[in-house]
Amino acid sequence: MNKVFYIFVAVLVLARLFDFVFYGGHAYDLMATVGFAVVFAGALLEERARRASPPLARLRCRANVIAACGIALVLGSFLLEWKVFG
Secondary structure (H helix, E strand, O other): OHHHHHHHHHHHHHHHHHHHHHOOOOHHHHHHHHHHHHHHHHHHHHHHHHHOOOOOHHHHHHHHHHHHHHHHHHHHHHHHHOOOOO
16 A cells, blocks of 8 residues: 555656646645655655664654645645635
């Protein structure tokens, strides 16, 4: 299941990057690209922490914070895209 998640997030990153480069260069596309990439990094770090010999709680906490920041960036990009902030 994890490989499907990684492939899904990688496709989202590439799709948003493609939109940014070739269709207008909007800031929300770049923000979503960075957000999805940060979520991907957080998921990879969490997987690494889980596979450690004794599971490292500190590293898992850091991975959750990184993933939460990525989710906040993605949600912020959606709010910018839908023009919620004027």
